[in-house]
Amino acid sequence: MRQLAHMLDTRQATSREIVTRYLEQIAQQEPQLNAFITVDEEGALLQAEEADRRRAEGRALSPWDGIPIAVKDNISTAGLKTTCASRFLENYRPLFDATVVDNLRQAGLPIIGKTNLDEFAMGSSTEYSAYGVTRNPHDLSRVSGGSSGGSAAAVAAGEAPWALGTDTGGSIRQPASFCGVVGLKPTYGAVSRYGVVALAPSLDQVGPVATTVEDTAILFSLIAGPDRRDASSSEARPFQVPRWDEQFVTGLKIGVPEEFFGEGLDQEVEQAVRKCLAELESRGAVLVPISLATNEYAIDTYLTLVTAEASSCLARYDGVRYGTRVAAADSNTMFSKSRAAGFGSEVKRRIMLGTYVLSASHYEAYYEQAQKVRTLIKRDVLASFEEVDVVITPTTPTPAFRIGAKRNPLEMYLSDLFTAMANLSGIPAISVPCGKDSKGLPLGIQIMASHFQEELLFKVAYMVERGCL
Amino acid sequence: MIDRQDVIRMARLARLELSEAEIDQYQQDLAGFVSSGRKLQQVDVSAVEGTSHAVVVTHELRKDEVAESLPQDLVLSTGPDVSDGFFRVPRIVEEQE
Numbered sequence: 001m002r003q004l005a006h007m008l009d010t011r012q013a014t015s016r017e018i019v020t021r022y023l024e025q026i027a028q029q030e031p032q033l034n035a036f037i038t039v040d041e042e043g044a045l046l047q048a049e050e051a052d053r054r055r056a057e058g059r060a061l062s063p064w065d066g067i068p069i070a071v072k073d074n075i076s077t078a079g080l081k082t083t084c085a086s087r088f089l090e091n092y093r094p095l096f097d098a099t100v101v102d103n104l105r106q107a108g109l110p111i112i113g114k115t116n117l118d119e120f121a122m123g124s125s126t127e128y129s130a131y132g133v134t135r136n137p138h139d140l141s142r143v144s145g146g147s148s149g150g151s152a153a154a155v156a157a158g159e160a161p162w163a164l165g166t167d168t169g170g171s172i173r174q175p176a177s178f179c180g181v182v183g184l185k186p187t188y189g190a191v192s193r194y195g196v197v198a199l200a201p202s203l204d205q206v207g208p209v210a211t212t213v214e215d216t217a218i219l220f221s222l223i224a225g226p227d228r229r230d231a232s233s234s235e236a237r238p239f240q241v242p243r244w245d246e247q248f249v250t251g252l253k254i255g256v257p258e259e260f261f262g263e264g265l266d267q268e269v270e271q272a273v274r275k276c277l278a279e280l281e282s283r284g285a286v287l288v289p290i291s292l293a294t295n296e297y298a299i300d301t302y303l304t305l306v307t308a309e310a311s312s313c314l315a316r317y318d319g320v321r322y323g324t325r326v327a328a329a330d331s332n333t334m335f336s337k338s339r340a341a342g343f344g345s346e347v348k349r350r351i352m353l354g355t356y357v358l359s360a361s362h363y364e365a366y367y368e369q370a371q372k373v374r375t376l377i378k379r380d381v382l383a384s385f386e387e388v389d390v391v392i393t394p395t396t397p398t399p400a401f402r403i404g405a406k407r408n409p410l411e412m413y414l415s416d417l418f419t420a421m422a423n424l425s426g427i428p429a430i431s432v433p434c435g436k437d438s439k440g441l442p443l444g445i446q447i448m449a450s451h452f453q454e455e456l457l458f459k460v461a462y463m464v465e466r467g468c469l
Numbered sequence: 470m471i472d473r474q475d476v477i478r479m480a481r482l483a484r485l486e487l488s489e490a491e492i493d494q495y496q497q498d499l500a501g502f503v504s505s506g507r508k509l510q511q512v513d514v515s516a517v518e519g520t521s522h523a524v525v526v527t528h529e530l531r532k533d534e535v536a537e538s539l540p541q542d543l544v545l546s547t548g549p550d551v552s553d554g555f556f557r558v559p560r561i562v563e564e565q566e
Contacts (some may be wrong), residue, residue, distance in 0.1 A: 092547065095539055176559035189522045200524050234526055300509045303502070311483060320486070320556050331559050332484065340486035347496075348485060350475070352495045353502050355483040365510060369518030373512050378520055410501055421500055426523025 001161060001215045005063045008055060015048035015055070015066025019110055022068055026113070026159045035134050035144070037073045037155040038081050039113040044068055047110035054108065058362035064218070065108030067436050070160035072151050073114035074121055075206065076195035077101050080111070084197050085119045085129035088323045088342025098195025099230065100164060100223045107222050112160055112193035115150030119344045121171055121199045122310065123147050125406070128346040136178060142355045142400040145175030145415075151209045152179040154235055162210040162219050166196060169302050170396075170419025173431035176209055177444025182216045182461070183209045187421075187452050191220075192227030200309035201232070203302075203423040213432060213461040217241045220454060237452050244333055244462045250284035252460065255388035257292040260418055266398040268437040273394045273445050275306035276434045276468035280392075283467065288388050294380040295421055297373050302420040303413055304357050304370035311354025317342065351410060359393035374424050381425040385450040390460050392450045393418050395431040395444035422448055431456050432464045534535045 007013040023041055030036060051066030060066075071077060074084045076094035078101075083089045099103065104111065110226055118128040126134040126149035134149040136142040143155040148165030152175035155163050165172040166187035176183025180343050186209045191206045198204060208219035227233045256277060261270060281287050304432040319325035319338030326337035343351070357366035374385055384391055404413040406412045422429035427448055449457045476496045487495065513519045541554060550557045 055514075092542065093544055095547065186520070189526055228531070232522065232526060234524065255527060265522070277554050297509055304506065315484075315537055319549060321544075322547035329559055331561050332561055333486075335484040336486040338483055344490075346489065348487070349495060349498055350505070351483050351485060352479050352499065355479045356475075356502075357497055359479065359482065366506065368513065368519060369509060369512070371521060372514035372517045373524075375510055375517050375520040376514070378523060409498060410505055424523065 015051040019048040038435040061108035068112040070163040074197040100190035118147040121147040145178035147171040170416040178400035180442030190229040194229040198313040253388040255290040255391040261391040307354035378425040399441035
């Protein structure tokens with residue numbers, strides 16, 4: 001990104017030229033990939049011309065003014081279609097920008113398009129998108145991951161230099177890992193959720209996807225901060241894009257939880273992560289075997305809470321104020337028919353599961369129980385950071401799977417096995433590429449740290465990036 | 470045990486019209502979910518409070534000031550059926566005799 005900024009700064013390229021180059025790449029790649037739901041060619045070029053004008057007049061909004069970005073299609077962009085990959089919102093154009101989109105505009109970033117996802121971010125492969133699957137740029141027969149599969153694939157294929165995604169149980173880190181790019185799930189509350197279509201408000205976070213750790217950190221610095229319009233956003237913490245520091249790794253305590261290296265873990269994934277850990281150790285880090293035993297309950301806890309919250313959040317789609325409406329003689333029938341017509345099968349499944357766990361006779365046994373187990377998971381995670389600085393695990397149990405390989409929904413939910421814990425406990429976590437397997441598929445390593453320790457995460461991520469590829 | 474009536478009741482609560490095939494499908498899915506979640510039921514949480522938000526934030530009071538809001542015609546512009554400044558829906562309240 002510094003290179004693009006330098007080119008703009010020294011007039012070697014205009015924003016219009018840069019945006020045009022990415023649009024050409026999109027035109028070339030999209031027939032195979034399907035990473036975008038909407039490409040805003042006209043809007044992006046207009047924004048680019050404005051950026052060029054600002055630079056010519058010496059009033060650039062930021063060093064990144066004029067560098068385009070792709071945005072996941074569940075993040076509101078005023079006037080630009082925001083479908084959440086659902087038929088229900090096929091023609092929905094938000095009336096306002098999400099705060100994070102506002103942040104991008106304040107920095108002068110032209111929005112090049114809206115990326116594909118699983119419908120309402122419910123999924124781990126983008127196969128549940130109403131607009132077709134996003135294919136993995138490294139192997140077109142495989143998924144790009146999800147739910148932010150469009151953002152990860154777009155960045156991996158050079159259709160955009162960076163992108164925003166959202167992560168509720170692994171939806172930024174898992175596709176980043178599958179596509180060989182960097183993706184950060186920030187601390188809960190570090191980034192505003194205002195204008196981001198909710199899946200599970202107690203778990204959702206917006207985060208950056210980019211090709212390098214530094215670009216990921218830069219994008220995070222643009223969107224982090226408190227927001228009056230999001231009561232769950234936290235007070236400002238100073239965040240500086242950290243510099244690479246060779247000495248930093250000396251004495252760094254890295255927790256390695258045995259539970260993440262057990263049954264079900266792909267051998268090549270394990271080898272790559274172990275090799276990377278050995279490399280960090282050889283440079284002075286201290287590997288500390290730890291236990292995160294409560295991860296055994298992470299997926300079931302996550303699934304209970306996410307379906308409950310989703311069923312409640314999605315109650316707003318009633319066909320009254322926006323979206324799909326199917327006419328009927330009475331309102332209840334109109335709601336039921338509109339929702340039946342607008343939602344896909346996975347969304348309906350989660351609404352049904354969520355309604356079940358929230359219903360009067362099951363609330364205590366399921367929802368309340370899951371909230372309490374969540375407390376145990378959070379305690380377990382936070383206790384580990386009293387012993388170690390960061391925890392390192394594989395991002396996913398396997399590399400990208402084939403399109404259509406996971407027919408059973410419960411099997412699909414297991415893709416989040418290593419990532420859901422960070423959402424449940426609210427901590428930040430980043431996925432960084434750590435090589436490829438024998439088939440040439442990218443592999444990812446996950447680094448987790450305590451609340452608001454993003455700077456530390458990025459410093460360790462630099463080490464992984466330089467030492468483990 | 471999840472029976473068809475449970476599924477139909479959930480669908481009614483969720484305002485979701487389901488086909489016969491969907492009812493069968495979600496009956497299976499609910500049953501699968503309930504049995505996989507059994508492990509969770511056995512965790513001892515007797516001395517534990519629930520977590521609804523992972524990071525505790527204290528809500529600060531702000532001044533009650535009038536701020537800009539979206540104009541009515543703009544908000545109505547997204548509605549599938551609007552008239553006279555309202556979103557129009559089928560009759561909800563029965564007319565009195």
